[in-house]
Amino acid sequence: QQQVKQSPQSLIVQKGGIPIINCAYENTAFDYFPWYQQFPGKGPALLIAIRPDVSEKKEGRFTISFNKSAKQFSLHIMDSQPGDSATYFCAARLGAASKLTFGTGTRLQVTL
Amino acid sequence: EPEVTQTPSHQVTQMGQEVILRCVPISNHLYFYWYRQILGQKVEFLVSFYNNEISEKSEIFDDQFSVERPDGSNFTLKIRSTKLEDSAMYFCASSLQGGSSYNSPLHFGNGTRLTVT
Numbered sequence: 001q002q003q004v005k006q007s008p009q010s011l012i013v014q015k016g017g018i019p020i021i022n023c024a025y026e027n028t029a030f031d032y033f034p035w036y037q038q039f040p041g042k043g044p045a046l047l048i049a050i051r052p053d054v055s056e057k058k059e060g061r062f063t064i065s066f067n068k069s070a071k072q073f074s075l076h077i078m079d080s081q082p083g084d085s086a087t088y089f090c091a092a093r094l095g096a097a098s099k100l101t102f103g104t105g106t107r108l109q110v111t112l
Numbered sequence: 113e114p115e116v117t118q119t120p121s122h123q124v125t126q127m128g129q130e131v132i133l134r135c136v137p138i139s140n141h142l143y144f145y146w147y148r149q150i151l152g153q154k155v156e157f158l159v160s161f162y163n164n165e166i167s168e169k170s171e172i173f174d175d176q177f178s179v180e181r182p183d184g185s186n187f188t189l190k191i192r193s194t195k196l197e198d199s200a201m202y203f204c205a206s207s208l209q210g211g212s213s214y215n216s217p218l219h220f221g222n223g224t225r226l227t228v229t
């Protein structure tokens with residue numbers, strides 16, 4: 001019940017395309033859902049985050065869509081660029097002061 | 113921009129040996145964490161630390177693991193007797209407040225790759 005399921009495992013899109021990465025959770029007590037971006041040899045870095053009382057959050061080219069009833073949330077990357085090629089992790093937090101539970105990651109490759 | 117620094121970047125050790133992984137969190141942060149990532153797999157929580165004591169730990173964090181903040185700047189993870197399955201990337205993270213939030217996100221270091229042979 002603490003798991004966060006992420007798909008797809010990998011994704012290849014052309015430059016300018018809109019990759020979509022999906023995550024699903026079971027525990028309705030999760031109260032904060034961040035997305036992290038990780039480049040090879042680096043630690044994960046916070047990209048964007050959302051609370052469950054909001055259905056959409058947009059920051060620049062990155063958008064989170066949140067469907068509370070379906071217990072799903074997704075990351076959309078508008079006008080994707082080769083520099084967006086990285087591994088993306090969704091995560092969820094179970095209450096204030098609690099740890100993050102990460103999804104299994106999606107390796108995104110944006111080709112020219 | 114302040115960052116979390118970890119040393120060494122890569123550590124190779126023999127099974128059964130003790131290793132200490134070192135981290136310098138962001139200076140004004142109060143909460144410290146260790147996560148690990150086995151190659152190609154998800155990032156897993158190990159332990160959180162606040163006010164000089166463990167605030168939460170996972171089932172992975174057994175008696176072979178310990179954490180310490182020996183001075184005002186360093187935060188260490190010790191593995192007493194390493195096993196082959198401890199081979200992973202270990203990430204230190206810190207935050208100003210507990211639990212990670214909009215106002216106090218987790219900041220991760222670049223990790224220490226531990227290889228146990």
